[in-house]
Amino acid sequence: MAWIxxxxxxxxxxxxxTALGKSDGLTRLWPTVIFAAxxxxxxxxLGWAMRDIPTGTAYAVWVGIGATLTVVYAxxxxxxxxSIVKILLILGLIGCIIGLKLVDGQTAGS
Known part of the structure; x- marks a missing residue:
């Protein structure tokens, strides 16, 4: 459940x-409301998920998902x-996010 x-x-x-970018410096009402919510x-x-997922892994996955979706949306x-290079880099980021999920819970040297 924590991963979901x-x-x-x-x-x-x-x-x-995305809403922050559209808020024009927090001066437009609805983008600012969407941003805050x-x-x-x-x-x-994120805080709830970190109860069960290690902090580094949770934060990296959270940022990676957010960054990927933000760039794709933009x-x-x-x-x-x-560009092809951007798309390949995004795919690499997705691969790293999946890799972090796959190694979650494994100890070093296992």
């Missing part, structure tokens, strides 16, 4: 990051240019 909460929290990180949900979920809807 962490993944959803990472998705909300992308929501608050998504931030609370995202941080709350490339599709926000006018950020896409």
């Amino acid at each position: 909460v962490l993944i959803v929290s990472g998705m909300f990180e992308a929501v608050w990051a 998504a931030l609370v949900v995202s941080m709350g979920g 490339m599709i809807f926000g006018g950020e240019p896409a």
Whole structure:
């Protein structure tokens, strides 16, 4: 369950990051409201997931999911240019996130 909460929290990180960008320095009402609500949900979920997932792993996965979704959203809807190199780097980031999930709970040298 902690992993599901962490993944959803990472998705909300992308929501608050995107809303923050659209808030024009927190001067536009609805993007600011969305930013604040998504931030609370995202941080709350991260904190909850960290009860069962090691801090470093949880934080790296949370940031990775949020960063990946934010960049993909910006490339599709926000006018950020896409390139083969960017797409390959995003795929590498996704691979690293999956790798952290796969090694979670293993001890060094196992």
